[in-house]
Amino acid sequence: MANRYRLKKKSNKINDEKDGMWHAEPCPSVRLAGRELAREVTRHTTMSPLEMEMALGQLGEALPFLLAKGYTIELPGLGTLRMEYGSDGVQEPEMFGAHLIRSPRIAFRPLRKLTEAMRGLARFEPGGLTADGMEFASVADYRKWQERTRGADQAKDGEMAGQRDPM
Numbered sequence: 001m002a003n004r005y006r007l008k009k010k011s012n013k014i015n016d017e018k019d020g021m022w023h024a025e026p027c028p029s030v031r032l033a034g035r036e037l038a039r040e041v042t043r044h045t046t047m048s049p050l051e052m053e054m055a056l057g058q059l060g061e062a063l064p065f066l067l068a069k070g071y072t073i074e075l076p077g078l079g080t081l082r083m084e085y086g087s088d089g090v091q092e093p094e095m096f097g098a099h100l101i102r103s104p105r106i107a108f109r110p111l112r113k114l115t116e117a118m119r120g121l122a123r124f125e126p127g128g129l130t131a132d133g134m135e136f137a138s139v140a141d142y143r144k145w146q147e148r149t150r151g152a153d154q155a156k157d158g159e160m161a162g163q164r165d166p167m
Contacts, residue, residue, distance in 0.1 A: 003029070004127030006135070027127040067106060079110035 004027040012018040032040075038052035063081065066073055072082040085104040090096045128137045136142040 002123040002125040003027075004125055006127045007129035007139070009131055022129070024124075077111070078114060079108060081106055081108050083107075 005024040006027050007022045008025050009020055010023050011020065034053050034056060035049065038049040038056065042049050042052045063073060067081065067083045070083070072080050074080050083104045084107045085101055087096075087101045090100065126138070128135055129139060129142055130136075131142055134145075136145065
């Protein structure tokens with residue numbers, strides 16, 4: 001199954017040369033539920049999908065406590081999870097307090113092997129484009145819409161020119 005992308009025109013206020021260029025962004029994807037993931041992962045093992053699903057559930061319950069204690073969690077074959085946070089700055093060290101620490105977040109760093117494997121397998125196919133707040137199935141559909149819109153605008157301009165009062 002290939003990853004579908006849609007094109008979207010984006011503004012770039014920092015670099016005028018890149019302003020209004022088309023960029024790819026992922027289309028909404030199909031979600032793989034825990035049960036299907038467990039079935040896929042255990043396909044070549046003696047572990048049952050139910051056991052895997054329960055183990056993943058237990059992992060999900062344990063991780064917040066371990067991360068909150070400051071552990072960096074190694075997930076074999078996947079990568080590491082850790083808690084990250086920042087804070088507002090102060091003029092002097094004595095002015096700092098824990099209340100200035102921003103809300104923590106979970107950071108995942110995949111193993112290089114996992115990233116390289118994914119990159120080697122990834123395939124992409126067009127999934128349409130978004131322009132002027134509208135979604136189009138293809139570039140061809142977008143161009144047809146542009147032609148019709150231009151034609152309607154030109155016809156409207158012609159009507160407006162005919163209605164002008166010649167003085």
